[in-house]
Amino acid sequence: MEQIATLLGDTRPALSDGAIGTMLQAAGLMPGASPEIWNVERADAMRVIHTAYADAGARLLTTNTFGGTRPRLALHGHEDRVHELNEAGARIARDVADGCDALVLGSIGPTGDLMEPLGLLSHDDAVDLFAEQAGGLAAGGAHILLFETFSDLGEVRAGVEGAHRAAPDLPVAVTMTFDLKGHTMMGVSPSQALAEISALDVELIGGNCGSGPDEIEAVMVTMSAERPDGVLLLAQSNAGLPQLVGDEFRYGGTPEVMADYAVRMQELGVDVIGSCCGSTPSHTAAMREALGLHVQTARG
Ligand SMILES: [Zn+2]
Structure with missing residues (x-):
């Protein structure tokens, strides 16, 4: 297994991209529709989104596969297309990444089902679900598997086990969302997350999403x-603090807000800095400029 430190090289911090969902909605994804189906039906639109982030300076491109586990795809009747949709998502991002020396983060989100004993999902079944998705992402060429927006450490353990089983050559990264008074929805603190996830042989760990830069800053200080x-x-x-407008969340964080956030993360020694919901390539570009990073020029 290649080390993430080796993959990233010497330029730190490395800049990762921003929201995929926000960009899909802007490109016409209807509320409630399946994002992952775009990896086969709207591959050109996906390529445009990844290219926009790469052109803005992102060194790590995230696949459009956050909801790519079987239970999440089943919500859209696509439960038999797990391998196909994840492989396609990774392949599109990899094609773009290969043109600009970027890396592909294969995105894996929670299954949406609660683990035992609170819910019905057993550890072994969860391992199988994550292994299935990880296998598709590996086949499509992801460099790193990114478990993101998790709140349950039991689900993280199942995910990492599934990833190691299906894709033993790929290193793993994990972020949790600490949006409940500095804890995840399941009551995990940043200290606990760091200690327990690093014990799983995970090299890249952190926080994502949630209630904006101030919340992430507190997590990263710890x-x-x-x-x-x-x-x-x-x-x-996320790009600023989410605000409920009507029945949807809007994000008020400007590129300047995210540029300030990026500099604060750099001062804390954070190795990979990116953004989540509500962010766009203009946020990524502002962060790159604030961090003094250069855009990678296309090879050849
Ligand atoms: Zn988010």
């Missing part, structure tokens, strides 16, 4: 103070 040797940190904040 994680940077407590990080074990060899662990890299990853921060992917």
